[in-house]
Amino acid sequence: LAEQADQSSVPDGMNLPEEIARREARLAAMAEAKVKIEARAKARFEQEQAAYEATMARREDKAKATGKKQGGRPPTPPTAGPTPKEQINLTDDESRIMPVSGGGFEQAYNAQAAVDAASMLVVGTGVTQACNDKAQVTPMLEHLAGLPATLGKPDRLLGDSGFYSAANVAACEAHGIDPFLAVKRDEHHPDPIERFSEPPPLAAEASPAQRMAHKLKTQAGRALYTLRKQTVEPVFGIIKSVMGFRQFLLRGLAKVSGEWMLVCMAWNLKRMAALRPKTGS
Incomplete structure (x- = not known):
């Protein structure tokens, strides 16, 4: 396979070492972006979890004070980890x-x-x-x-x-x-x-x-x-x-x-x- 790859034709203007370096740099950027997305997801989850716990505590306090079960649908607990819609901009990762x-x-x-x-x-x-x-x-x-x-x-x-x-x-x-x-x-x-x-x-x-x-x-x-x-x-x-x-x-x-x-x-x-x-x- 290596011999076949060496003998295969290369498009005009392509420099294989530069192309390999470009792809490796791109993969490294994607790996770094993945780490940042996971960090953002963790911070988001901690914030949402704190808000969820505060809401549940208020509902419990109100139920104890009134002696009645709280009506309405209880809040949905947050989900840990990145969601399918989370993404990051490789040009400016600090923008949103x-x-x-x-x-x-x-x-x-x-x-x-x-x-x-x-x-x-x-x-x-x-x-x-x-x-x-x-x-x-x-x-x-x-x-x-x-x-x-x-x-x-x-x-x-x-x-x-x-x-x-x-x-x-x-x-x-x-x-x-x-x-x-x-x-x-x-x-x-x-x-x-x-x-x-x-x-x-x-x-x-x-x-x-x-x-x-x-x-x-x-x-x-x-x-x-x-x-x-x-x-x-x-x-x-x-x-x-x-x-x-x-x-x-x-x-x-x-x-x-x-x-x-x-x-x-x-x-x-x-x-x-x-x-x-x-x-x-």
Whole structure:
């Protein structure tokens, strides 16, 4: 067989040693990717197992307190090990597959930005590998708390329903910030009467999340939350459509984070030029 292989014709332009080295490198990359997938699966399982055990503990405590068996289907325990759908990108293994607006999925990062409502300047940036925004509130609060005192202290935080959780509401209050996080997506055609009416009084024993939900139903709360659509949303829109930044050019979470910071710095320079005092000719 070896003699037959030596005598067999080789396609023009093919270098056998280089081809063998290329395939060996590819196999090594695949083996390394397999190890990373298994590590991710282990971390995912540990996180899901902790959440599952916490949920089961709450169900048991409630059953003991009420003396009744909990209704509904119990949560399904997580499965250890990689699932058939788990995969890794060999070009940038730190990126993740994320859903995109309009349908479909892309290999991407999740870029975050905190925008000052008055000036529309970006005061905080972040890039994460998670497509869910709920876990990004606390890191941004800590970043805002570390800004120089000369920049002032934020007193309110506006965010869409993707950032809402009872824990995030409590975190905002712990940082001395009044949260305005949408509990659910707004209806496209709300009842006109609701827009000009006030909600019923709030119970004295209401939780922080309930107080915030009530606040968002007031006319003052709705007016404040509306500012989000005319501050942070235009910033992202202008960065994409006017400045032409629609995808990262670098690879790796650290480099992508730096790239996003530079993009936001470019936006701030553009915005500060528009905010500078106008002098007469």
